[in-house]
Amino acid sequence: MSLVLQGQVGRGEFSREVDVTVQHGEILAIVGANGSGKSTVLQTIAGIAALKSGRLSFDNVVWDEPITKIFTPAQDRHCGVVFQDLRLFPHLSLIANVAYGLRATGLSKQEAHARAAEELTLVGLDELADRKPGQVSGGERQRVALARALVLRPPVLLLDEPFASVDVSSRQGLRDLLPSLVQGYQGSVVLVSHDPEDVQALATNILAFG
Amino acid sequence: MESTDLKQREIVIRRGLADRIFRRAMATGAILSLSLLALIASFLLFRGFEVFRDFGFSFITSAKWDSGSADGVTPASFGIAAMLVGSVVTAIIAITVALPFAICVALFLEYYAPSFIRKPLTAVLDLVAAIPSVIYGIWGYTILNNLAAGWAKSLNSWFDWIWFFKVPAPIFTRSPFIAGLLLALMILPITTSVAREVYSQAPRDQIDAAYGLGGTKWGAIRSVVMPFGRSGLVGGAMLGLGRALGETVAVYLVLNLVFKINLQILASAGGNVASLIATRFSEATPYELKGLMAAGLVLFLVTLAVNATATLIVNRARNTA
CATH class of the missing domain: 4.10.220 (Light-harvesting Protein)
Structure with missing residues (x-):
């Protein structure tokens, strides 16, 4: 049972062949130079970008296969994504940001906010729940992005340079926090990072893109 | 050192x-x-x-x-309150009707329509903007007037407990409601065009983020695109309002000009400043002409203020994009 991506991702001169398999409970780190297609792999898995050729499947269910024209939209893949630039919704409070994905699954506002509040407590931001992303620090925003993805308990968790936008001191704190958050997590995790320390601290497997 | x-x-x-x-x-x-x-x-x-x-x-x-009598026995008396109120009432009706349509059309064109529909539909909208207002006026007078009189009658029979849906006499043609509907059609292109522009600027990465968290297309539109475009849309609505306030010929042809403040939108009486000028201009005495110029100045200032506010709001929306 695993996430399997075999085929060509990206478009034009940025496309590349990839062969990625991530087992449940595994944290695969993809490392490589800028422009090597690391983030494109994550976007393809999330359903934000489409495969050029090949096949992407999760637990033997095909998510994307251009030849058979199968394409499962992003909202039906239930991935949790932490974007490199976070992409928090600036007009929503932190708690509403975290509850967003839960609301999308059909949970009532009350239930979604209750669960989001629990997740915010886990990342130590329960007291800032009503603030907007613009009113908190970079490190706090990063925690919200993590909470927003993790609260969904997604079968696939995609982390795109999850600590890229924070300073060195906050980075260490987050590096310590993340393993505790994903402890017991049974999904597949794909981590893209430039930082060897992130990879060393978190990954159970490493894939290098040339 | x-x-x-x-x-x-x-x-x-x-x-x-x-x-x-x-x-x-x-x-x-x-x-x-x-x-x-x-x-x-x-x-x-x-x-x-x-x-x-x-x-x-x-x-x-x-x-x-x-305008008073020529011998000066009855002095002239000029006041534009009725026409100013009429301008505002018809413009508000127009924007209330046009805005939801503009939002739907803009969202459809930007996020749902395939390109083979988007291009011709956009061209049609631009074409609607190019139709001279006298054509709208004639269409409004000959077709919309009778058609919408039926709608007005229904509104009156269902909602006559609301004071502005009451009528003094059961005549439903040539009312501010019908003029407002006609104006709504006339301002639809400009309002839609601004709405499209602001919606197209919604950050793609945030839309992707919504998808990445399991959001549907409608969810992404509701939580990212629409809040993002809110102030730009208000600006677009006000640009439409500016046009509706200043519209002359179409209102002149459709509305029954009566010099009395009328807030009963289904009643066959009303007018706006521009149509007052168009109606009285040809037969005005030299003194009345001065009154019409003064009315023109008030309308000019009101429209200028509305448009300036709209521009400010649209610019603010662009800058915060």
């Missing part, structure tokens, strides 16, 4: 001939348009000043418009 002697250096920019010509041409055009606007305002003030002086603030607050 030795201090470095920093000298202020003068920066000289040498522009080429073509650059200089272009710069001058643009500056001249800009100054000319502004001067023209100022000249129009000055002309209206100059011609209407006597009426402002004679009637003072009651020119705005009174609803009576009487």
Whole structure:
């Protein structure tokens, strides 16, 4: 049972062949130079970008296969994504940001906010729940992005340079926090990072893109 | 450590001939348009000043418009309150009707329509904007008037417990409601066009983030696109409002001009400042003409204020994009 991506991702001169398999409970780190297609792999898995050729499947269910024209939209893949630039919704409070994905699954506002509040407590931001992303620090925003993805308990968790936008001191704190958050997590995790320390601290497997 | 002697250096920019010509041409055009606007305002003030002086603030607050008798026995009395209220009422009806349509059309064109539908539909919308208002007026008078009278009758029978849906007599044609509907159609292209522009600027990465968290397309539109475009949309609505306030011929043809403040939108009575000018202009006495110029100045200032506010709001929306 695993996430399997075999085929060509990206478009034009940025496309590349990839062969990625991530087992449940595994944290695969993809490392490589800028422009090597690391983030494109994550976007393809999330359903934000489409495969050029090949096949992407999760637990033997095909998510994307251009030849058979199968394409499962992003909202039906239930991935949790932490974007490199976070992409928090600036007009929503932190708690509403975290509850967003839960609301999308059909949970009532009350239930979604209750669960989001629990997740915010886990990342130590329960007291800032009503603030907007613009009113908190970079490190706090990063925690919200993590909470927003993790609260969904997604079968696939995609982390795109999850600590890229924070300073060195906050980075260490987050590096310590993340393993505790994903402890017991049974999904597949794909981590893209430039930082060897992130990879060393978190990954159970490493894939290098040339 | 030795201090470095920093000298202020003068920066000289040498522009080429073509650059200089272009710069001058643009500056001249800009100054000319502004001067023209100022000249129009000055002309209206100059011609209407006597009426402002004679009637003072009651020119705005009174609803009576009487050019007086030629022998001077009945003095002239000018007030544009009824027409100002009429302008605002028809414009508000227009924007209330047009805005939801504009939002739906803009969202459909930007996020749902395949390109083979998007292109012709956009062209049709632009074409609608190019139709002269007299054509709208004729269509409104001959077709919409009778058609919408039925809708007005239904509204009156269902909602006559709301005071502005009441009518003094069961005549439903040539009402502010019908004029408002016609104006709604006329301002739909500009409002849609602004809505499309602001919605198209919604950050793609945030839309992707919504998808990445399991959001549906409608969810992404509701939580990212619409909040993002809110203030731009208000600006677009106000641009439409500006046009609706100043519309002349279409309202003149559709609305039954009555010099009485009428807030009962289904009643066959109303008017707006522009249609007042169009109606009275040809037969006005020299003094009444001054009154019409004064009315023109008030309309000019109101429209200018609405448009300036709209521009400010749209610009703010762009800057925060």
